[in-house]
Amino acid sequence: MAAQFQLIRGDILHFLADPGEDTAATAYEYIADGGLLLQDGHVKLCGAWRDVAAAAPEGTHCEDYCGKLIVPGFVDTHIHYPQTDVIASPGRGLLDWLDRYTFPAERHFSDADWATEVAEFFCEELLRNGTTTALVFGTVHAQSVDAFFSVASKRGLRMVAGKVMMDRHCPDYLRDTPQSSYDDSKRLIERWHGTDRLGYAITPRFAITSSEAQLEAAGTLAREYPSLSVHSHVAENPDEVNWVQELFPWSRSYLDVYDHYGLLRPHAVYAHCIYLDGGDRQRMADSGATAAFSPTSNLFLGSGLFNLREALDAGVHVGIASDVGGGTSFSMLRTLAAAYQVSHLNAYVLPALRAFYLSTLSGAVALGLDEKIGNFLPGKEADFIVLDPQATPLIARRMASAASLEERLFLWLTLGDDRAVAATHVMGKAQWRRP
Numbered sequence: 270m271a272a273q274f275q276l277i278r279g280d281i282l283h284f285l286a287d288p289g290e291d292t293a294a295t296a297y298e299y300i301a302d303g304g305l306l307l308q309d310g311h312v313k314l315c316g317a318w319r320d321v322a323a324a325a326p327e328g329t330h331c332e333d334y335c336g337k338l339i340v341p342g343f344v345d346t347h348i349h350y351p352q353t354d355v356i357a358s359p360g361r362g363l364l365d366w367l368d369r370y371t372f373p374a375e376r377h378f379s380d381a382d383w384a385t386e387v388a389e390f391f392c393e394e395l396l397r398n399g400t401t402t403a404l405v406f407g408t409v410h411a412q413s414v415d416a417f418f419s420v421a422s423k424r425g426l427r428m429v430a431g432k433v434m435m436d437r438h439c440p441d442y443l444r445d446t447p448q449s450s451y452d453d454s455k456r457l458i459e460r461w462h463g464t465d466r467l468g469y470a471i472t473p474r475f476a477i478t479s480s481e482a483q484l485e486a487a488g489t490l491a492r493e494y495p496s497l498s499v500h501s502h503v504a505e506n507p508d509e510v511n512w513v514q515e516l517f518p519w520s521r522s523y524l525d526v527y528d529h530y531g532l533l534r535p536h537a538v539y540a541h542c543i544y545l546d547g548g549d550r551q552r553m554a555d556s557g558a559t560a561a562f563s564p565t566s567n568l569f570l571g572s573g574l575f576n577l578r579e580a581l582d583a584g585v586h587v588g589i590a591s592d593v594g595g596g597t598s599f600s601m602l603r604t605l606a607a608a609y610q611v612s613h614l615n616a617y618v619l620p621a622l623r624a625f626y627l628s629t630l631s632g633a634v635a636l637g638l639d640e641k642i643g644n645f646l647p648g649k650e651a652d653f654i655v656l657d658p659q660a661t662p663l664i665a666r667r668m669a670s671a672a673s674l675e676e677r678l679f680l681w682l683t684l685g686d687d688r689a690v691a692a693t694h695v696m697g698k699a700q701w702r703r704p
């Protein structure tokens with residue numbers, strides 16, 4: 270079959286590295302009136318429009334987004350698709366919220382049809398909000414992951430997900446065993462990991478809901494599949510941290526429990542990381558694991574304020590996460606606004622450029638996918654979104670007086686939500702267009 274070419278025109282922003290504090294100009298590329306030349310859904314060329322247009326074969330179709338900003342699709346580094354229907358359920362903290370809302374909702378996912386319907390809605394909602402890749406929790410039911418991957422595969426999405434491993438301190442109807450969680454995970458890995466654009470994550474829910482035997486089983490899977498992601502929660506809430514200390518009296522810290530079972534390594538992603546000490550941060554940095562900063566969830570459940578500055582300064586890799594349903598929005602723009610505010614309360618003013626880096630390339634690195642996605646280097650898969658400076662009357666009005674790129678990005682992240690996303694393209698193809 271002949272190669273399929275596409276041209277995309279608009280302002281372009283993508284990252285090559287962490288722009289850091291002083292937003293180092295070598296860390297990103299911004300091209301006013303730029304273009305992307307795509308070949309079979311992959312980036313062939315990214316540059317000034319006239320150069321890109323000149324390089325395109327005669328008659329190549331052009332999608333014109335002049336005046337709008339094209340950025341790589343957002344990467345959400347921690348989200349629960351089965352919690353779509355518990356978003357905005359008020360709880361008295363994490364453990365109460367799990368018991369009263371989340372566990373009962375997860376029960377439905379033993380039904381494959383239910384799971385499929387929720388997965389369809391979930392993927393649509395991600396795309397509407399400009400998220401093209403996510404690290405996703407299923408439920409304890411293997412069929413919840415089969416359903417999610419089937420839906421993601423049909424849409425050609427790059428997604429990473431896993432079955433929850435959970436064998437204690439939860440309702441009977443959500444309980445597996447060390448052996449069944451190992452067997453189910455292994456079957457899912459063999460069936461799905463590396464199929465289409467899908468990847469598997471070994472997913473113990475958190476240390477409280479896994480026995481030592483089950484954490485051993487997770488560690489065994491991690492050794493057997495050294496390239497896989499590991500996905501869990503750590504140090505979200507003080508009551509949770511104290512309970513872990515009672516359950517694992519031998520451990521130096523909550524994080525140390527995962528370390529003990531071989532679950533800290535590159536492409537391991539731990540949501541929250543709020544109550545870590547200096548030793549934990551050092552261990553996170555040395556191991557290459559990622560902290561998934563989930564600010565709307567941390568505020569909503571009253572969990573605490575993640576210290577982004579301390580984490581970054583210690584060399585911890587950080588991704589941004591919505592953590593729906595604890596989080597209150599699928600929008601990474603809403604999430605970045607909360608990240609900015611939480612950081613500000615910890616005496617750190619997060620630059621908007623760095624915020625966009627954290628929610629794109631940094632997320633791709635967290636999942637070991639930066640060879641495939643995260644920016645517009647040649648050969649990358651063309652997952653990108655189009656941000657509209659006229660998205661709302663207020664954004665349009667305020668944008669008119671925004672002088673710099675940093676100011677414009679800050680406006681989108683402070684005032685924007687799903688309405689700011691004019692289109693979401695997956696492998697070059699528009700899968701969402703705002704009506």
Ligand SMILES: [Zn+2]
Nearest residue numbers: 349502540592
């Ligand atoms: Zn979570």
